[in-house]
Amino acid sequence: MARNASLSGFPEWLPEERLVELHVLDTLRRVFELHGFSSIETRAVETVGQLLRKGEIDKEVYGLSRLQDDEGDAKGKADPQALALHFDLTVPFARYVVENAGHLAFPFRRYQIQKVWRGERPQEGRAREFTQADIDVVGDGGLPFRYDVEIALVIAEALSALPIPDFRLRINNRKLAEGFYRGIGLDDTAGVLRSIDKLEKIGADKVAGLLQSELGATEEQARKALQLAGIRTEDTSFVAQVKALGVSNELLDEGLSELEQVIEAAVQRAPGKVVADLSIARGLDYYTGTVVETVLVGHEQLGSICSGGRYDALASKGNRKFPGVGLSIGVTRLVSRILSQDLAKASRSVPTAVLVALSHDDSWGAAQDVAAQLRSRGIATEVAAKADKFGKQIKFADRRGIPFVWFTDDDGAHQVKDIRTGEQVPAEPGTWAPPAADLSVQVSTTA
Amino acid sequence: MARNASLSGFPEWLPEERLVELHVLDTLRRVFELHGFSSIETRAVETVGQLLRKGEIDKEVYGLSRLQDDEGDAKGKADPQALALHFDLTVPFARYVVENAGHLAFPFRRYQIQKVWRGERPQEGRAREFTQADIDVVGDGGLPFRYDVEIALVIAEALSALPIPDFRLRINNRKLAEGFYRGIGLDDTAGVLRSIDKLEKIGADKVAGLLQSELGATEEQARKALQLAGIRTEDTSFVAQVKALGVSNELLDEGLSELEQVIEAAVQRAPGKVVADLSIARGLDYYTGTVVETVLVGHEQLGSICSGGRYDALASKGNRKFPGVGLSIGVTRLVSRILSQDLAKASRSVPTAVLVALSHDDSWGAAQDVAAQLRSRGIATEVAAKADKFGKQIKFADRRGIPFVWFTDDDGAHQVKDIRTGEQVPAEPGTWAPPAADLSVQVSTTA
Numbered sequence: 026m027a028r029n030a031s032l033s034g035f036p037e038w039l040p041e042e043r044l045v046e047l048h049v050l051d052t053l054r055r056v057f058e059l060h061g062f063s064s065i066e067t068r069a070v071e072t073v074g075q076l077l078r079k080g081e082i083d084k085e086v087y088g089l090s091r092l093q094d095d096e097g098d099a100k101g102k103a104d105p106q107a108l109a110l111h112f113d114l115t116v117p118f119a120r121y122v123v124e125n126a127g128h129l130a131f132p133f134r135r136y137q138i139q140k141v142w143r144g145e146r147p148q149e150g151r152a153r154e155f156t157q158a159d160i161d162v163v164g165d166g167g168l169p170f171r172y173d174v175e176i177a178l179v180i181a182e183a184l185s186a187l188p189i190p191d192f193r194l195r196i197n198n199r200k201l202a203e204g205f206y207r208g209i210g211l212d213d214t215a216g217v218l219r220s221i222d223k224l225e226k227i228g229a230d231k232v233a234g235l236l237q238s239e240l241g242a243t244e245e246q247a248r249k250a251l252q253l254a255g256i257r258t259e260d261t262s263f264v265a266q267v268k269a270l271g272v273s274n275e276l277l278d279e280g281l282s283e284l285e286q287v288i289e290a291a292v293q294r295a296p297g298k299v300v301a302d303l304s305i306a307r308g309l310d311y312y313t314g315t316v317v318e319t320v321l322v323g324h325e326q327l328g329s330i331c332s333g334g335r336y337d338a339l340a341s342k343g344n345r346k347f348p349g350v351g352l353s354i355g356v357t358r359l360v361s362r363i364l365s366q367d368l369a370k371a372s373r374s375v376p377t378a379v380l381v382a383l384s385h386d387d388s389w390g391a392a393q394d395v396a397a398q399l400r401s402r403g404i405a406t407e408v409a410a411k412a413d414k415f416g417k418q419i420k421f422a423d424r425r426g427i428p429f430v431w432f433t434d435d436d437g438a439h440q441v442k443d444i445r446t447g448e449q450v451p452a453e454p455g456t457w458a459p460p461a462a463d464l465s466v467q468v469s470t471t472a
Numbered sequence: 473m474a475r476n477a478s479l480s481g482f483p484e485w486l487p488e489e490r491l492v493e494l495h496v497l498d499t500l501r502r503v504f505e506l507h508g509f510s511s512i513e514t515r516a517v518e519t520v521g522q523l524l525r526k527g528e529i530d531k532e533v534y535g536l537s538r539l540q541d542d543e544g545d546a547k548g549k550a551d552p553q554a555l556a557l558h559f560d561l562t563v564p565f566a567r568y569v570v571e572n573a574g575h576l577a578f579p580f581r582r583y584q585i586q587k588v589w590r591g592e593r594p595q596e597g598r599a600r601e602f603t604q605a606d607i608d609v610v611g612d613g614g615l616p617f618r619y620d621v622e623i624a625l626v627i628a629e630a631l632s633a634l635p636i637p638d639f640r641l642r643i644n645n646r647k648l649a650e651g652f653y654r655g656i657g658l659d660d661t662a663g664v665l666r667s668i669d670k671l672e673k674i675g676a677d678k679v680a681g682l683l684q685s686e687l688g689a690t691e692e693q694a695r696k697a698l699q700l701a702g703i704r705t706e707d708t709s710f711v712a713q714v715k716a717l718g719v720s721n722e723l724l725d726e727g728l729s730e731l732e733q734v735i736e737a738a739v740q741r742a743p744g745k746v747v748a749d750l751s752i753a754r755g756l757d758y759y760t761g762t763v764v765e766t767v768l769v770g771h772e773q774l775g776s777i778c779s780g781g782r783y784d785a786l787a788s789k790g791n792r793k794f795p796g797v798g799l800s801i802g803v804t805r806l807v808s809r810i811l812s813q814d815l816a817k818a819s820r821s822v823p824t825a826v827l828v829a830l831s832h833d834d835s836w837g838a839a840q841d842v843a844a845q846l847r848s849r850g851i852a853t854e855v856a857a858k859a860d861k862f863g864k865q866i867k868f869a870d871r872r873g874i875p876f877v878w879f880t881d882d883d884g885a886h887q888v889k890d891i892r893t894g895e896q897v898p899a900e901p902g903t904w905a906p907p908a909a910d911l912s913v914q915v916s917t918t919a
Contacts, residue, residue, distance in 0.1 A: 032515065032555075035515040037515055037568065039572060039576075040511070040576070043510070043511050044511070047511055058823040059823075059847045059852050060847070060854060061823055061852055061853065061854035063487035063490070063491075063823060065485070065487055068482040068484055068601050069516070069587060069589070070482065070601070085538055085539075085540050086538070086540065087537070087538060087555075088537050088539045089534045089535070089536060089557070090534070090537065091535070092520065092532070092533040093532050093533065093591070108479075125486060128486050130871045130872045130873075135487065140516060142516070154516060154517070171858075172857060178840075290837075374510075375508060375510050377508035390740070397741075400507070404506075405505055405506050405507070406506070407507060407508035407581070410616040410618045410622075411616055411618075426577075427508075
């Protein structure tokens with residue numbers, strides 16, 4: 026494991042590693058669908074104009090040009106109609122909702138699992154091509170706050186089903202933070218959030234300095250802002266802690282109530298998985314309420330493995346607004362960590378459960394008949410291509426990681442051998458089945 | 473259905489259309505895994521040098537450059553290290569095999585289902601972004617011919633499991649054709665193949681003309697070449713028909729024997745699905761034996777929906793050669809046709825089987841408890857966000873295509889209503905289940 030990608034930032038998995046990734050993807054899909062989320066995919070490309078619609082972006086975008094098009098290079102970044110690869114799934118989803126609004130039933134629940142591309146400098150946990158798994162609920166005009174609670178619970182359930190270490194959803198609320206800043210007289214709330222966002226990186230003293238030097242905060246205002254950001258509780262006691270700071274503001278109260286509802290539900294339905302963390306700011310401008318980041322316990326330096334929140338107007342069509350709430354799981358970041366630290370592995374390296382051996386070259390047809398019967402009952406089976414000596418055929422199965430080898434003698438009597446134990450028993454192709462644990466590939470944590 | 477893509481050549485599906493595509497993808501994956509094929513994915517990008525390695529390509533390739541990179545546009549097509557999107561899954565797979573040869577067990581069986589991109593002019597059946605599903609078996613040094621037979625059977629089984637019209641694998645063999653041309657004195661076999669490849673487009677007379685004018689064939693040679701291309705049989709009788717043409721060549725005999733083995737097995741194991749069609753040439757140079765194209769019966773003008781064949785040296789590493797045989801299904805081409813002609817549809821438009829209604833706003837928690845019990849038994853369930861009047865909640869379920877609505881009264885008694893029939897019955901969240909046909913989304917042909 027932990028081989029280097031042949032092209033830096035573009036990870037590729039070996040077949041047995043891919044089984045771990047598939048298990049992660051299948052698990053997420055299963056949980057999302059059990060909660061009624063519909064699958065969609067959007068095209069990999071957007072127009073540059075669409076990608077830059079939200080103003081300056083800090084993501085490195087890959088533009089496209091046709092190699093055979095002599096004028097291709099002349100277009101490029103200047104032309105808003107030029108094509109580029111999407112850097113997340115939120116911007117494409119917003120476009121999709123607007124384009125297809127007439128065909129969707131709102132509130133629209135969708136999940137979307139796709140690759141995205143960013144031309145950033147590759148490092149641990151940061152690739153240039155990676156898979157995201159997003160869920161969002163989007164309303165037409167309005168969207169009940171309850172979906173904020175639900176989205177957090179769905180994600181906690183999905184992450185709990187993965188072969189990963191324990192995790193914490195760290196949840197805050199923009200209204201709470203902005204209302205508080207206004208209440209202490211700091212009106213450039215976006216500026217304060219940007220400074221608070223640096224807390225983990227540069228520490229409280231430097232953030233206090235920034236608040237004073239860049240935003241003109243008094244020492245007392247900076248102290249209060251940092252007191253707020255220092256609050257972190259596993260239950261709803263953060264409400265009393267915030268109130269004890271003695272700041273009064275209507276938006277603050279609204280934010281407190283929203284965050285309280287999320288934490289209250291999580292304490293009951295996802296105990297130990299969620300904390301109210303009032304330091305969470307999230308860089309992006311479009312969040313307007315709930316904001317979420319997620320850390321793997323013991324792997325905090327990996328960064329957030331699942332982030333998102335509430336946005337009241339990501340998409341709009343004339344006067345029509347589509348508020349939404351959503352979270353995005355960094356699948357590649359998770360899978361890379363699982364693989365590089367051997368946190369989970371597949372029970373075997375191939376889907377195949379049974380290799381049907383050939384006693385002589387003419388028995389390939391009969392072997393295919395056996396295989397067809399096994400497959401019809403869901404048992405993944407392949408047939409040897411040559412009538413090598415049985416020892417060689419068993420070795421082949423062993424090398425591929427196939428647990429069972431099937432033999433048929435010239436009288437048509439069948440036997441099946443578990444090559445891990447050496448046990449060999451008579452069997453019928455119409456009825457024999459491997460133990461449940463061997464029927465298909467299992468992925469489980471190694472801890 | 474059949475809406476126009478907002479960006480020409482980049483199709484996107486509505487949620488209920490995506491269910492059809494998911495069904496196609498899930499079905500292919502299931503069949504491939506039952507036959508022991510491992511999943512891999514390769515990165516979306518290759519270096520331009522890698523993509524152009526096989527010499528001139530007729531595919532329009534999308535090159536990448538970082539929008540924020542001022543020097544980006546200066547590189548482009550000249551630099552073989554520049555990045556571009558892959559245009560098929562064969563070239564990336566060949567690179568993957570060479571790079572990971574030390575970690576793979578040969579013969580290596582893989583399936584790969586991914587998007588590819590070509591900057592061609594979009595038209596029916598031809599998109600700029602589309603999904604391919606490939607299976608290949610690759611050997612190290614050698615690869616028994618039997619895999620050619622097996623690959624054809626696996627693909628016939630996979631296509632038979634899809635909600636598509638009847639299909640025909642049209643199979644030929646390069647050795648057969650090349651041996652025959654040599655046997656009649658035409659040594660530029662690649663040239664002859666290129667001309668024969670135009671048969672369906674321009675007709676026999678014009679191909680005869682081309683053979684004479686461009687390849688210096690005599691009228692008799694052209695006539696013989698066209699006679700060969702005219703042979704099409706559903707069984708192995710093509711062998712006698714070829715032999716009746718009186719041409720003798722060792723390579724021809726080898727090709728005849730190989731194609732006979734494929735057709736013989738197919739007659740038995742995939743009756744009616746395979747024809748020997750000696751007009752099939754396949755444009756690409758790297759095929760060296762079996763070649764396959766596939767048509768949907770009644771949709772021949774759509775072009776081939778599954779193509780490929782045997783290549784004896786697609787990949788090599790020093791002196792080490794990796795021969796392979798593989799086929800590629802055009803998933804987007806198939807799905808576009810299914811959707812545009814309403815050939816199949818999903819039994820409902822969302823994964824959700826049950827909506828748990830709210831009797832009043834405080835019952836959301838209790839409703840989540842009901843939902844959790846249903847989900848734990850695999851029943852996809854969502855919970856209403858607001859305690860609207862029951863009529864409105866039922867209407868919401870109806871609009872989303874959810875078949876069942878669950879009610880809990882203030883005494884905790886449960887009822888579930890099939891909103892299609894209006895039938896409402898008492899139910900328990902720990903035991904009730906929908907009929908099997910309603911448990912998950914079914915996709916079936918409309919015919």
